[in-house]
Amino acid sequence: DTAVSQTPKYLVTQMGNDKSIKCEQNLGHDTMYWYKQDSKKFLKIMFSYNNKELIINETVPNRFSPKSPDKAHLNLHINSLELGDSAVYFCASSQDFGTHSYNEQFFGPGTRLTVL
């Protein structure tokens, strides 16, 4: 069973299009995240949701809009795609938000987005 799954795995699209990436976790975790990994492998957090509530929003253009229909899902919608959006996007989840102790983040397999 896949703990954190993402679809699609690959996404190739034209500049200006709108696209979505879906994420689901079956770990029963309370917190989910979106990370962007650029071509140099740098991994940077974009958003974090806890029980469907936005907790972290890291200076991400408002073309990016996360949506959490329930605590097991966190989707990422991107409007008006730009060349610089090309990257690998990782979804992750962790348990027990707010316990003031680190909880392991479990990452999905990633979605490679290529904007032409």
Added chain:
Amino acid sequence: QQQVKQSPQSLIVQKGGISIINCAYENTAFDYFPWYQQFPGKGPALLIAIRPDVSEKKEGRFTISFNKSAKQFSLHIMDSQPGDSATYFCAAYHSGGYQKVTFGIGTKLQVIP
């Protein structure tokens, strides 16, 4: 501003050798330091982690050394194997940070036979 600085960015080690990756941090509020391992085409996965009240933690061939006064920590991979070839990320976290983890830039390790 890169809050966690990691070096080297790439590393080639002979099989059986010791791989060493170094990280330094600036924010003294960080109180947990995990290392993640990422294989090509996969998401990062937690490898080993340490709290700043401990100077060393060992799990199998992997050891974290931590120097709180210098605000530095490092990952040592003993008896490196080709299967260890991956990208390694050091990271830092502080409680009260809403589970936000700051990652280093990553080190691509290649272990050659």
